[in-house]
Amino acid sequence: MTIDGIIKQAQELSKKNWIHAMHILQNAEDQHPDEPRLQTTIADLFITKMHYQSALKHYLRALAYEPDNPLLIQAIASCYLAQRDYRLALVYYLRIKNPSEDILYNIGYTQALLGKNRDSIATMQKLLTRLPNHPFVYYVIIEQYYELGETDEALRYLRQARQYCGENMQLSLFGGLLFSAKGMHMQAYYSYSQAASSGKIKNPDHMIRFASSALNTGLPLEAIRILQDAEGQWPYLSEIYVNQMRTYLYLGDVHKAKEVLMRARKNVSRHSPSLRLMEERLKEL
Secondary structure (H helix, E strand, C coil): HHHHHHHHHHHHHHCHHHHHHHHHHHHHHHHHCHHHHHHHHHHHHHCCCCCCHHHHHHHHHHHHHHHCEEEEEEHHHHHHCCCCCCHHHHHHHHHCCCHHHHHHHHHHHHHCCCCCCCHHHHHHHHHHCCCCCCCHHHHHHHHHHHCCCCCHHCCCCCCHHHHCCCHHHHHHHHHHHHHCCCCHHHHHHHHHHHHHCCCCCCCHHHHHHHHHHHHCCCCHHHHHHHHHHHHHHHHCCHEEEEEEEEHHHHHHHHHHHHHHHHHHHHHHHCCCHHHHHHHHHHHHH
16 A cells, blocks of 8 residues: 555544554554654644644654655644743744744744743734734733733733724733723723623632722722632632732721631631731731
């Protein structure tokens, strides 16, 4: 049987019997060790089972025979990315000439994961010229400017994203985060409220900021409600309790603050410095 025939047979068989398909390909590999198509097909089969390390070994063997094959280079980069080896993933992504939109996104995303904020922004800005309506490109840019502490630039891209993509939960969360960082509490509360109206907020940091913006906007009872919701989701996080106690003390309700402290003692295994300080403060009241 020809190499093409073996590959086609294995691909069809893999839908029902992955092990048998792999056995056929490995037997063929023993007979044709210099055939890159067999190496690539074996690697592709490993990918279907998310065996990235095994797939990588065969993609690299194939690349030795086809060093400029962009599909192989992309596959290798994606394997490294899946294994969280971001440095090598970026090395291979950058080898691809004339990268597609998907590759450009992966480059920018990998740069972000490596803390290369400026490089990531530059890559994503280039991608925006091709995909001005793609929300995920804006997400990465906004995150990078936030990481750099450049909230005004982050807000500029947030406004641009809303213009091109419309409002969604993620952009509302970014709005809450950025306005909160700038101390613009009313705008932060409004943005977080928009996010909450779209679905459950599943990040404790956002919930704590949401509650803080409510308190600073003059809505302490709303802040407590938000923090109680957060406590239900993350009962092991000390800062949620600390913020509840602060809010109750703001209201002058020492009894409720001490009730929160009792729950914190029960649920939090490692007390943060702020929780210990709050505990000492409540002992004096």
